[in-house]
Amino acid sequence: MTTPESPHSENEGAYNFAALEAKWAAYWEEHQPFTIDDTDSSKPRKYILDMFPYPSGDLHMGHAEVYALGDIVARYWRLQGFQVLHPIGWDSFGLPAENAAIQRGVDPKEWTYSNIEQQKTSMKRYAASFDWSRVLHTSDPEYYHWNQWLFLTLYDKGLAYRKDSWVNWDPIDQTVLANEQVLPDGTSDRSGAVVVKKKLTQWYFKITDYADRLLDDLNQLEGRWPSKVLAMQRNWIGRSEGAEVDFVIEGRPTPVTIFTTRPDTLFGATFMVVAPDSDLAAELVADASAAVKEQFAHYLEATQRITEIDRQDAGRTKTGVFLERYGINPVNGERLPMWASDYVLADYGTGAIMAVPAHDQRDLDFARVFDLPVRVVLDTNAPVTGAIPVVTDEMLESGDIPALDPRATGEALSGNGRMINSGPLDGLSKDHAIGRILDLLEETGGGRRAKTYRLRDWLISRQRFWGTPIPILYDSSGAEVPVGLEDLPVRLPESEGLDLKPKGTSPLGAATEWSTVEKDGETFTRDPDTMDTFVDSSWYYLRFLSPKDDSQAFDKKKVEAWAPVDQYVGGVEHAILHLLYARFITKVLFDLGHVSFTEPFTSLLNQGMVILDGAKMSKSKGNVVYFSEELDAYGVDAVRLTMAFAGPPEDDIDWADVSPVGSQKFLARAWRLSGDVDSSPGIEFGNGDAALRRHTHRFLADVPGLIESFKFNVAVARTMEMVNHTRKTVDQGPGGSDAAVREATEAIALALSLFAPHTAEDMWERLGHEPSVALQRWPDADHTLLVEDSVTAIVQIDGKLRERLEVSPMIGGDELKALAMETPGVKRSLEGKTIVKVIVRAPKVVSIQTTS
RNA sequence: GCCCCGGUAGCCCAAUCGGCAGAGGCAGACGACUUAAAAUCGUCCCAGUCAGGGUUCGAGUCCCUGCCGGGGCACCA
Numbered sequence: 061m062t063t064p065e066s067p068h069s070e071n072e073g074a075y076n077f078a079a080l081e082a083k084w085a086a087y088w089e090e091h092q093p094f095t096i097d098d099t100d101s102s103k104p105r106k107y108i109l110d111m112f113p114y115p116s117g118d119l120h121m122g123h124a125e126v127y128a129l130g131d132i133v134a135r136y137w138r139l140q141g142f143q144v145l146h147p148i149g150w151d152s153f154g155l156p157a158e159n160a161a162i163q164r165g166v167d168p169k170e171w172t173y174s175n176i177e178q179q180k181t182s183m184k185r186y187a188a189s190f191d192w193s194r195v196l197h198t199s200d201p202e203y204y205h206w207n208q209w210l211f212l213t214l215y216d217k218g219l220a221y222r223k224d225s226w227v228n229w230d231p232i233d234q235t236v237l238a239n240e241q242v243l244p245d246g247t248s249d250r251s252g253a254v255v256v257k258k259k260l261t262q263w264y265f266k267i268t269d270y271a272d273r274l275l276d277d278l279n280q281l282e283g284r285w286p287s288k289v290l291a292m293q294r295n296w297i298g299r300s301e302g303a304e305v306d307f308v309i310e311g312r313p314t315p316v317t318i319f320t321t322r323p324d325t326l327f328g329a330t331f332m333v334v335a336p337d338s339d340l341a342a343e344l345v346a347d348a349s350a351a352v353k354e355q356f357a358h359y360l361e362a363t364q365r366i367t368e369i370d371r372q373d374a375g376r377t378k379t380g381v382f383l384e385r386y387g388i389n390p391v392n393g394e395r396l397p398m399w400a401s402d403y404v405l406a407d408y409g410t411g412a413i414m415a416v417p418a419h420d421q422r423d424l425d426f427a428r429v430f431d432l433p434v435r436v437v438l439d440t441n442a443p444v445t446g447a448i449p450v451v452t453d454e455m456l457e458s459g460d461i462p463a464l465d466p467r468a469t470g471e472a473l474s475g476n477g478r479m480i481n482s483g484p485l486d487g488l489s490k491d492h493a494i495g496r497i498l499d500l501l502e503e504t505g506g507g508r509r510a511k512t513y514r515l516r517d518w519l520i521s522r523q524r525f526w527g528t529p530i531p532i533l534y535d536s537s538g539a540e541v542p543v544g545l546e547d548l549p550v551r552l553p554e555s556e557g558l559d560l561k562p563k564g565t566s567p568l569g570a571a572t573e574w575s576t577v578e579k580d581g582e583t584f585t586r587d588p589d590t591m592d593t594f595v596d597s598s599w600y601y602l603r604f605l606s607p608k609d610d611s612q613a614f615d616k617k618k619v620e621a622w623a624p625v626d627q628y629v630g631g632v633e634h635a636i637l638h639l640l641y642a643r644f645i646t647k648v649l650f651d652l653g654h655v656s657f658t659e660p661f662t663s664l665l666n667q668g669m670v671i672l673d674g675a676k677m678s679k680s681k682g683n684v685v686y687f688s689e690e691l692d693a694y695g696v697d698a699v700r701l702t703m704a705f706a707g708p709p710e711d712d713i714d715w716a717d718v719s720p721v722g723s724q725k726f727l728a729r730a731w732r733l734s735g736d737v738d739s740s741p742g743i744e745f746g747n748g749d750a751a752l753r754r755h756t757h758r759f760l761a762d763v764p765g766l767i768e769s770f771k772f773n774v775a776v777a778r779t780m781e782m783v784n785h786t787r788k789t790v791d792q793g794p795g796g797s798d799a800a801v802r803e804a805t806e807a808i809a810l811a812l813s814l815f816a817p818h819t820a821e822d823m824w825e826r827l828g829h830e831p832s833v834a835l836q837r838w839p840d841a842d843h844t845l846l847v848e849d850s851v852t853a854i855v856q857i858d859g860k861l862r863e864r865l866e867v868s869p870m871i872g873g874d875e876l877k878a879l880a881m882e883t884p885g886v887k888r889s890l891e892g893k894t895i896v897k898v899i900v901r902a903p904k905v906v907s908i909q910t911t912s
Numbered sequence: 913g914c915c916c917c918g919g920u921a922g923c924c925c926a927a928u929c930g931g932c933a934g935a936g937g938c939a940g941a942c943g944a945c946u947u948a949a950a951a952u953c954g955u956c957c958c959a960g961u962c963a964g965g966g967u968u969c970g971a972g973u974c975c976c977u978g979c980c981g982g983g984g985c986a987c988c989a
Binding site: 074286287288290291292294295296298300302318319320321322333376378402403404405408409412413414415416420421422423425512513514632635636705706707708710711712713714717718719721722723725726728729732765771773774776777778779780781784787788791792852853854856857858859861864896897898899901904905907908909 | 914915916917918923924925926927928931932935936937938939951952953954968969970982983984985986987988989
């Protein structure tokens with residue numbers, strides 16, 4: 061039905077998002093506007109990368125956010141005249157896919173690739189501006205071939221090695237986990253199982269060799285990565301600086317080295333503790349009495365049975381076994397009894413410590429349980445600066461002086477103060493004492509400055525089927541033989557006939573035909589494990605540059621042209637694992653001369669989570685918002701716009717707090733403007749309505765900065781403001797034929813092309829232009845239009861606002877001050893007062909200070 | 913316990929360098945259009961910035977202390 065009189069409905073129909081989506085999806089599919097010629101060097105380049113998804117089911121609202129935000133950035137740089145590489149692929153190996161396949165009794169490959177197709181369809185519907193010509197899947201042999209190359213490259217440099225050690229074992233998934241995959245509560249980040257310790261021979265990447273660089277290079281990323289992520293990475297690497305000190309052990313030819321961050325307290329050591337599960341403990345107890353040996357054996361067993369959860373209970377009463385051995389304190393020759401206790405960790409430092417109960421809470425707790433001596437060596441009541449007393453006169457008078465008796469109070473003394481009972485250190489402050497003792501230790505050879513890290517080597521073996529086979533063979537003696545590069549890829553066998561159910565060993569080992577290799581008359585066995593999928597994603601950003609190259613992992617020339625990634629977009633859940641590994645692998649590739657940069661991701665944007673009613677969405681809670689249902693209900697553009705408008709990108713979006721309906725109404729309102737423009741494309745804007753033109757050019761000038769600083773919500777708000785002004789100009793001003801209305805509406809269409817691509821394309825077409833709006837240039841603002849005729853200056857007297865006046869923005873300070881003094885409000889306020897000071901900040905403020 | 917981020921209107925959020933607390937939206941009220949409603953168009957209402965100190969002519973913004981919320985690390989020597 062049409063209402064002939066209505067100005068907004070002349071045979072143009074209503075805003076119909078479904079029709080627009082169908083129309084423009086077909087256009088993009090046919091023209092592929094985002095497939096780039098990567099050899100074209102006429103334009104500057106940007107590499108915008110969104111974290112690629114796992115293909116476990118359809119896309120969800122979290123994907124909707126990340127791909128909306130990444131696309132804004134990609135589309136923005138295109139409008140700025142850049143050649144933008146914006147690829148997508150699938151992280152398609154891994155446990156989620158495999159477990160799902162097991163539950164459904166289908167081939168993981170079929171299951172994975174059909175999910176990929178579903179997600180691909182959804183992404184195209186979502187109008188993400190990807191270059192669809194360079195899709196990769198990490199589960200393709202064409203990809204994991206180079207994963208194996210990477211492994212062998214690290215192996216060749218001694219950075220991939222096999223080690224027998226206690227590993228994190230997930231009893232549900234029946235596989236080992238990296239330290240990074242064990243949650244703080246001691247459960248698996250995937251299955252939720254309580255992780256237990258198991259001794260296995262596994263492959264590791266030597267990431268600890270890079271600990272210092274991984275830490276120090278974070279400084280380069282300051283301001284470009286979220287500070288939260290930088291903090292998390294620093295925390296995770298956990299460098300501590302201190303000293304290694306050698307303790308001679310009675311009856312042992314070589315000394316035992318301990319690590320301490322408090323070498324200043326060396327004179328306060330009263331016993332030593334070794335980790336029960338360390339080789340050292342086993343060796344030390346070997347000569348002990350039968351009773352102690354038995355006690356120790358029981359203790360070791362108990363330690364290994366204890367769960368990570370229990371170990372983290374700091375309030376747990378300390379336990380331990382005296383080993384009947386003594387170490388000699390190198391600084392004073394004292395005999396220190398040696399104990400084994402589980403509060404000392406085998407794989408941190410050297411697995412042995414000197415215990416200083418007076419100044420370390422854990423040591424004190426232990427000493428109090430086993431009645432060991434406690435000696436204070438740092439007087440924490442003594443002032444360090446001399447000027448500021450720790451013990452005040454009031455405390456002296458009241459006798460309320462802190463007791464320096466940790467044994468009685470149970471509180472270790474952790475503060476600063478002056479050294480006592482410490483020979484050459486006596487009288488020094490803590491910091492000076494540390495410097496002094498380090499010098500002394502190095503002079504006498506009894507110790508040295510040292511650093512230690514929380515970061516451990518990266519365990520990459522997984523006892524699962526759906527991953528990259530580790531390209532290592534074992535000969536009949538069990539020796540490692542790397543697969544030759546010419547024999548890559550080592551392809552996964554078909555899953556048919558294999559039992560994929562978790563049983564503690566890799567299903568690949570049971571594929572005897574696959575795992576047995578005859579070569580030159582000798583029989584070899586393949587390593588049955590597959591690689592952690594974080595290996596796959598640690599270098600995929602390089603593969604996108606030459607995804608079809610079957611002669612090398614990546615094309616060095618393309619890498620030089622495009623990498624590192626200019627903008628990486630993804631969830632903060634990868635703040636440690638993925639990003640740390642990608643940084644590590646990049647540094648390794650740099651050292652080997654494969655790439656010329658040391659950090660893979662120049663800038664990082666983390667989006668928050670999409671939640672509902674204050675809670676994380678989950679099927680069990682029944683508070684899930686479904687991606688496809690939202691698209692059906694509101695349309696792609698409205699959902700994308702809602703993601704951008706909800707708030708700062710890194711904040712969580714509570715879907716209950718935002719209004720996709722509101723977004724939809726706004727888009728319809730913007731779209732209608734394109735039907736109200738009554739002028740021809742190419743019209744001279746110069747004669748248009750001056751007020752609207754000023755708004756438009758202010759908008760053109762401001763939006764780029766807003767996008768570049770990720771203030772997408774503000775950019776959307778500014779676009780809404782533009783629409784409001786333009787509407788008003790059409791309805792209440794010069795009308796739709798005014799040139800400024802066209803100029804404004806074109807600017808709106810360009811801005812909307814970042815957030816609402818279908819609506820923007822259609823507006824652009826209705827404005828009489830050829831598609832695609834996505835390939836236009838963002839117009840430069842005319843700076844002569846940015847200068848305001850007049851601005852409001854304020855006059856403050858004693859901090860209170862007393863007067864406003866309209867002045868020229870070019871006004872001088874003296875003139876403004878004179879004007880201000882003449883105003884009635886100021887005169888009135890100044891009556892009976894003496895002016896002390898006048899501060900003028902032309903053209904904004906005059907601030908007058910008085911005494912009354 | 914240590915570290916990071918945040919707290920502005922009923923709600924989501926803005927506010928270059930310290931310079932008039934409000935850009936935008938949601939919700940709400942009212943009006944225009946309509947037989948009516950929806951849609952649309954328009955007008956309006958609402959906080960003094962978590963609390964307390966400090967610096968300053970001037971503080972949402974800088975500094976200190978505390979409270980609340982979110983996140984990370986934690987028996988790491």
